[in-house]
Amino acid sequence: MVLGGGTRLLAGASIVTCMVLVGPSAPSGASSAGTPLVEAVADVVPNRVMTWNICNPCEGDDVDRAAEIAAYAPQVIGLQEACVRDVERIRDRLENLYGLVYRAEYGTVLRSWNRCGGLPWSPGGFGQAILSAAPMTDLVSVEYPEGGSEDRGYMAVTTTVGGRSVRVFNTHLAQRRQEAVRADQVGVLAADVARHDRAIVLGDFNAVPNAPELSGIWALAADADPQCGPSLTGDCKPTTDWHSKFDYVFLRGVVPLEHRVHPTPHSDHHLLHTDLDTAGRSTLEAGPGPR
Template identity: 80%
Template sequence: MFHSEEAVVLGRGTRLLAGAMIVACAVLVGPSAPSGALFGRSLPVDAVRDVVPNRVMTWNICNPCDESNVGRAAEIATYAPQVIGLQEACVRDVERIRDYLESLHGLVYHVEYGTVLRNRSRCGGWPWSPGGFGQAVLSAAPMTDRVNVEYPDGGSEDRGYMAVTTTVGGERVRVFNTHLAQRRQEAVRADQTRVLAAEVARHDRAIVLGDFNAVPDAPELTRIWALASDTDPQCRPSSAATCEPTTDWHSKFDYVFLRGIAPLKHRVQPTAYSDHHLLHTDLDAP
């Protein structure tokens, strides 16, 4: 039979253990996970089961949209690209997406950030430590030589580009990820592409991912077209070209530009988790 002091200690220990288990479960599921999300969203039967080594993806994940990071991770896992460039990405969201890709889908990615804005209304956080907002690159292979550049003029909101060197299709390549100024800011975007093009031109082989907020024949994209081709061979800087829309408002704003690299096939996939579609392409690896 227990003495009263022993019973008190045991009761307190039991409560502490139960509390620790609750906290651990909450951390695992995360605040962005919907009810029952511990097991993840079911993937389509034709979903990729491992990382595709020559596949790259760009996706503006939409912010603020208050979408499920479990769902975002499931969308990425369906196609399992070697490299993913995300725009409008909060650091906390990317951390959770990466964790869900590993814990729910068995896909392990490295991550690098291109934060250009720290804003509590965008990404939450404490007033003295607001969340980071900008770009992110996830890669199944390690990344080196990261640079993060904020454009001199972001327009109505800070914007920039990031770049890393990583492996795609067994070859080392420079990967850029950018988000240009919002619509109706053509002159600002022209200045931004001048900065970006100068850096892309330094590399014989490069992949440029991003949301350019401009249709293919927009004058501000001229410098990029002079250096690289779109992954879709039918899409060119001409009003007569056939370019598949990448947004819910039926415009092509999202690009995978290739310099010194040939595409094999690409796909644009609408998603319920963003107003931008997923765009991924398989590259012709040597």
């Protein structure tokens, strides 16, 4: 049975009310640290995308993470430092608590018991994940030839954003002070992005906008924040607790409409989301302008 928007709102409100009243008998994993559930949302925003390094390990649980995502209800979410089990729980909570139904695909690069728990002989997968309200096809998961101090990679899917088919990438580059490794990784990623006229590249690039190793992606795409570019004069909002911009929504053949950065107590990276015009001409197609 498919519930209408009004029914989902009523159901979501009833769930929240019951959890408040019942308290300790709420489902295992419910937020006990005082994090309130957000107001139920009628549906996802069809032209909104989000990127978030959810931090592993960090304080906060999957109820907190689901609440953060539900507050903005994007059509597509790219997660980094994501364990498969965590993503499954986040997806389930988004549906059960907020009526937001997402599909999930994974770009696992590590099998890590320390990171993701599970049995030592059957550890959880760790890497990237994409949640999408629309079906996803043509999944590609690539581990970079050189990951630096930890295996890294990217994934890509074809899905629908703003009513248009678009290729969505999600990546996590090598940690700080590994510039040469990141430059090689950008080369691998950019070669795939260049094959698509319409692409959205989400991720934690572990580099500030004017870092030389990002030149390969800047040549193909623009930041979702039109004030942010690779020059030192760009006004780029920080996306981390250490006041650096490491997280990006790069756009190729897609026009940004509104861009927001939201600090969160549940990760050392902020949430970024942007609303898009997937049918318009991108900054790169329209010609040179403020970068």
